[in-house]
Amino acid sequence: MTDNDYDQFVIGGGSGGVRASRIAASHGARVAVAEEFRIGGTCVIRGCVPKKLLVYGSHFAEELHDASHYGWSVTGMTFDWNVLRDTVLRDVDRLEAAYTVTLDNNKVDHFKERAEVAGPNTVTLASGRDITAKYILIATGGWPVMPHFEGNEHCITSNEVFHLPSLPKRVVVQGAGYIAMEFAGIFNALGCHVIVVNRSETLLRGYDEALRDRLLQITMARGIEYKFNCPIKRVEKLADDSLMVTVGDQDPFPADVVLVATGRRPKTDGLGLESAGIALGKNGEVPVDDFSKTSCDSIYAVGDVTDRVQLTPIAIREGHAVADTLFGGNPRSTAYDCIPSAVFSQPPLASVGLTEGQARNAHGNIKVFTSDFRPMKNVFASRQERGLYKLVVDAGTDRILGIHMIGPDAPEILQAAAIAVQAKLTKADFDATVALHPSMAEELVLMR
Incomplete structure (x- = not known):
């Protein structure tokens, strides 16, 4: 394996890529990672971790309200969105630093720039440098889907929601999956008027029907409004920067923020996989076998980019399994038949x-x-x-x-x-x- 610059080159520094890099290095492989944004990936930087911290922050509204029933007198309660937002973002910085230290401690080289596949054993960095590797691992994750409708440029996704300059009074959430329901609960608890609009009449598809019905009843009682069978048709920005939202055939209604949470797709645009003879799937995913190998023997893929199961613990297990398979003398795959999952709704x-x-x-x-x-x-x-x-x-x-x-x-x-x-x-x-x-x-x- 000395003919190449590295034994394994990982494109994507998220949970799956970092785990695969660390384990491969522990087996003695020479490993490098390229990440065009921030080490840590979606979950750590702009996904489940900061979102869970917002959930914790929003819970205080309920706890403080209940305090009087337990004998506590709490007066002068106020909420500062900027404090919560900035505290969460500082913790994201801490976690990114911790992930970077993990790579350094395991002697994994990392490049803070985009990398694309240039052949079965070659990647090209944004700076123009070509790097060769015996194996290439694709771990670029997923990206929020933005549906096509008039005015969608005025909407945000889960990527931007952590950076809102102020707490909106009126929030429209399009979608009824776990991301939509979690943010709907956060903003509702913080005192925003929340309207959830969805193209179908089903929320949290795939979960047990009894739980879905119970969540709908409770969240409606908490003040969340639902408009089913009503996808967004148009969003208009007014002179005061507020928005007018039209869904289905209904009359427009005002909002301060429109959060689109209609799913995520594999982040494979411009990745160059065709140079290695790899054809993408119908959703833009990288097709792989049970051992995460693509149609090219030297290229593997793990995590959301494969569109198998979009969960961080699964990406980590897949990355670990690839490293053991390629460098640890222990070929193994990942089981998907008993995966626990949660929705941090309220x-x-x-x-x-x-x-x-x-x-x-x-x-x-x-x-x-x-x-x-x-x-x-x-x-x-x-x-x-x-x-x-x-x-x-x-x-x-x-x-x-x-x-x-x-x-x-x-x-x-x-x-x-x-x-x-x-x-x-x-x-x-x-x-x-x-x-x-x-x-x-x-x-x-x-x-x-």
């Missing part, structure tokens, strides 16, 4: 395994156990919001096929519960487990 929901509908289609005879309860923390707050936990069980084997939850701290609880689904435990195993009382998590072992 309240949050979390899920692992098959939904009730999927289980009926796949297994036929199933049992469904539910617990519909009022979380203890909501009792003093006079909120009527109820949590809902659901176990989907194979009636023939008693094996847990899926766990679905909505309520406070649902994602934190589900992470441990997901182990049970991965381990193929049974409903009897849950029944035999002593409840931890008083807790919401105990509902998982008390369903009969």
Whole structure:
């Protein structure tokens, strides 16, 4: 492998690319990474991490409101968007520095510029330098989709939302996936008037129907307005910089910010993969086999750019597996059959395994156990919001096929519960487990 400048050259310094680089280097490979924006990728720089911090910040509105019911007197409450925004951005800076240190500590070279594929074993940097490598790994991630409609240049995506100069009073969110629902919850909690518009009548497609219905009921009660079957038709910018939004055949209505969250597509534009004989898929993704190898034997791809599963932990596992396969003498692939996921909406929901509908289609005879309860923390707050936990069980084997939850701290609880689904435990195993009382998590072992 000494005939090339590097053993592995990674295009993209996100979670998958950094993990693949670190592990490959630990196996003794000579590794380099090129990142045109910032080390850390979407999740760390402008995705799940800063978004979760905004969720935490927005929760204080609810906690401070509830404080009086627990005997606390809180007066003179004010909120400063600039403080929250800047604190979040400073933490992004900290994390980027930490990721960069990780590369340095593992002796991974990194180039702060764009790189494109120039052949099966060659990349070209934006500065014009050609670099050769035995293997090239594509880990460029995804990019927000902006639909075509009149005035879409006045809208923002999840990339820009973290940099808003002030807190808008009126927010329109187009889309009803996890990104849309999370930001709708954040802005609603911070006191904005939020309208969610969607081209269909379904939110959070792919999640269990009972959880979706419960989230819709709760968020409507919290003041979020929905307009289903109403994609944005036009956005007009007025003289005072406010916006007029037209959806479907309805009359225009005002907004200060229009956030478009209608999905993400693989970031492959201009990547030069055709120079290595690689044809992109119908969504612009890089097609790969079970071991993340493309149609070119020397080029691999991991993470959102492959459009398999758009989740950071999956990109990390895929990157790790590629490094072990190529340099660790341990060829392995990544399993996708039991992936826990969460939506940090307000309240949050979390899920692992098959939904009730999927289980009926796949297994036929199933049992469904539910617990519909009022979380203890909501009792003093006079909120009527109820949590809902659901176990989907194979009636023939008693094996847990899926766990679905909505309520406070649902994602934190589900992470441990997901182990049970991965381990193929049974409903009897849950029944035999002593409840931890008083807790919401105990509902998982008390369903009969």
